Amino acid sequence: MKTLNVIIAVMLMAYGHTVSGQKVLDTIQANSQMNVALFFPSPIKQAITGNTKAIFTYNREEAQYFGLLQSTANTITNLLVVTMDGQAYEFKVAYRENVAQTHFFVDKAHSIGPVQPLPGKKGDSLASHTARFPLLRGLPSSDGNGALASVRRKGIRLLLKRLVYRNAQVFMVVEVRNRSGIDFEVGTLEALRINGSLKRRSSYQETRLEPHFIFERPKIIKTGTSQRFVLVLPKFVLFHKEHLRLILLESRGGRRLELNY
Structure with a gap:
């Protein structure tokens, strides 16, 4: 639920306008016996349901245009989807023993609006952050060639090199x-x-960790090269049955890497 609240807050703060009068789909009927497919005009970037008794699955390894919806008995909830082109969609979901339709082709007209990045704070500069976090300068080059976890796909390798705890970060x-x-x-x-596993849908939960700052974030990584950068995150501790997931998306392309630690 924390992730859902974050998504809703970002939408409200980002574009701050009402969406009344926009074209919406009727309530989508779903059950646990059938897959209800939703096809979007742009690949899916992120999606979440408002209730763990309904689940929307999509390819997290490689960006695709469709996802599959299922729901358990006595469930009424909603589904939020953000696509790679920055458009946000919301649908009502209700359980039905016999679904009337098993596929929907979503048009951009169904979007509730674009998700814009939040405006930066005044003084949010490289100089101010390196002053606040002096160890940033040495971190990218201080951890050698080892890695806590890594994943490789189509010639791109994503590595988690190090986690350093300092005060509340x-x-x-x-x-x-x-x-x-x-x-x-x-x-x-x-x-x-x-927290949990998709195999046990009732207990699965994911919470997005919003970085305070990204140090030396690259715009492009040329073929044959590598680059390190540092995410400054609010302090978190992984408890039993919890793990960390990193999802890297290509800006203009379908390549996607998902690393679990």
């Missing part, structure tokens, strides 16, 4: 290596705290 050192033969334009890098 966690400094996460990340490296991206490009051996794909094609330049990689860095899009978003999401850090999620995961």
